[in-house]
Amino acid sequence: MKLPLGMVLPQDDPRQSLRVRRFLLAATVYALAVALMGLYVRQGLLAVPEWQFLSLVVLLVNVGLYVLLRSGRNEHFVDPSLTGLQMFMVCLLMGITMYLLDGGRGGLLLLFLVLLMFGVLRLNAPQFTALGGFALFCYALAVGAVWHQRPDAFNAQVELLHLVALSTLVPCGGFFASHVSQLRRLLRDRQIDLQRAREEVHDLRVLDPLTGISNRSAIIAFLDQERQRAERLGQPLAVIFIDLLHFKRINRDYSHAIGDEILREVARRLRGCVRDIDGLGRYGGEEFLVVLPDAADEEASRVAQKLRNCIENRRFAPLPATQRMRCVLGTSMLRSSDADIWQGIERARIDTESA
Numbered sequence: 001m002k003l004p005l006g007m008v009l010p011q012d013d014p015r016q017s018l019r020v021r022r023f024l025l026a027a028t029v030y031a032l033a034v035a036l037m038g039l040y041v042r043q044g045l046l047a048v049p050e051w052q053f054l055s056l057v058v059l060l061v062n063v064g065l066y067v068l069l070r071s072g073r074n075e076h077f078v079d080p081s082l083t084g085l086q087m088f089m090v091c092l093l094m095g096i097t098m099y100l101l102d103g104g105r106g107g108l109l110l111l112f113l114v115l116l117m118f119g120v121l122r123l124n125a126p127q128f129t130a131l132g133g134f135a136l137f138c139y140a141l142a143v144g145a146v147w148h149q150r151p152d153a154f155n156a157q158v159e160l161l162h163l164v165a166l167s168t169l170v171p172c173g174g175f176f177a178s179h180v181s182q183l184r185r186l187l188r189d190r191q192i193d194l195q196r197a198r199e200e201v202h203d204l205r206v207l208d209p210l211t212g213i214s215n216r217s218a219i220i221a222f223l224d225q226e227r228q229r230a231e232r233l234g235q236p237l238a239v240i241f242i243d244l245l246h247f248k249r250i251n252r253d254y255s256h257a258i259g260d261e262i263l264r265e266v267a268r269r270l271r272g273c274v275r276d277i278d279g280l281g282r283y284g285g286e287e288f289l290v291v292l293p294d295a296a297d298e299e300a301s302r303v304a305q306k307l308r309n310c311i312e313n314r315r316f317a318p319l320p321a322t323q324r325m326r327c328v329l330g331t332s333m334l335r336s337s338d339a340d341i342w343q344g345i346e347r348a349r350i351d352t353e354s355a
């Protein structure tokens with residue numbers, strides 16, 4: 001029977017999924033080690049009860065780790081990848097196994113080294129060196145115990161070579177760990193840069209660079225989307241077209257930079273006068289469009305008056321105190337009989353001419 005992948009791997013969290021994948025890979029190496037121990041049993045280098053004991057310990061350790069990862073409890077640990085814990089278990093299991101074997105430790109040692117190499121993926125150089133030191137200690141302790149209790153199962157020359165090989169591996173692994181952790185850092189920085197670039201591209205696509213409110217295409221898209229929603233829910237939808245008057249003169253008399261500052265301030269004030277659910281966009285040079293979802297005719301007129309007040313009745317700091325900005329506003333209700341949203345916008349624009 002085939003197990004659905006969703007039952008084995010978390011589907012909604014890519015980081016958890018990666019951790020479980022990495023764990024399953026390590027569990028496969030453990031399974032190989034247990035199978036290899038079966039050969040040791042056949043060769044008379046490991047007693048059957050000891051093999052059963054080792055298999056049970058390996059199984060319990062792996063089930064425990066899997067439950068921790070799959071239940072999400074690993075998130076409460078300082079290192080949610082549980083790498084340190086897993087490496088600690090590898091060292092302990094290696095020590096126990098090496099102690100129980102009556103010979104041929106080199107073969108199984110190789111598989112345990114493969115398991116230790118998983119640490120390279122997460123640990124930095126000092127952490128890996130500490131781990132290597134602990135592995136060395138466990139190995140030395142295990143073979144020391146064999147030498148003390150079963151001297152016939154101890155070959156000093158071979159064990160010395162194993163220890164030397166293991167000691168060589170520690171700095172090599174440390175070097176790889178440092179390299180991989182550098183790559184990880186680089187990758188993380190690149191991801192952050194990429195995310196920022198994506199956000200900038202998104203802003204460039206939808207925001208007006210001068211005022212920071214929606215640009216023309218974004219406010220049109222918003223209106224289109226709101227129109228569909230209004231039709232579906234049977235709600236009214238209003239638009240307000242705003243045109244600043246004599247803007248050419250403002251630019252000419254006070255400079256283009258001050259004209260820009262006025263446009264930014266107008267956008268700020270308009271945003272402050274409408275609800276969060278309302279749309280506000282720069283339609284053209286000195287023209288703005290406000291979209292009012294679920295607003296009837298009277299509500300649109302009331303908001304238009306409020307918008308007019310916030311432009312005309314308050315002073316703009318870069319202009320002399322006596323100089324006021326003037327604007328015309330036109331409102332219109334989107335109708336289901338309109339062929340498209342442009343008809344609604346056009347009605348509001350024409351309304352400004354009659355204002």
Ligand SMILES: Nc1nc2c(ncn2[C@@H]2O[C@H](COP(=O)(O)OP(=O)(O)OP(=O)(O)O)[C@@H](O)[C@H]2O)c(=O)[nH]1
Nearest residue numbers: 210244245246247248249251256257259260285286
């Ligand atoms: N400073 C500044 N001016 C802009 C910007 N975009 C458009 N304008 C200016 O806005 C002015 C719009 O001119 P018109 O369409 O004749 O509008 P107006 O001078 O307000 O005339 P009326 O609307 O008829 O009162 C032009 O001078 C444009 O250069 C901008 O981003 N910054």
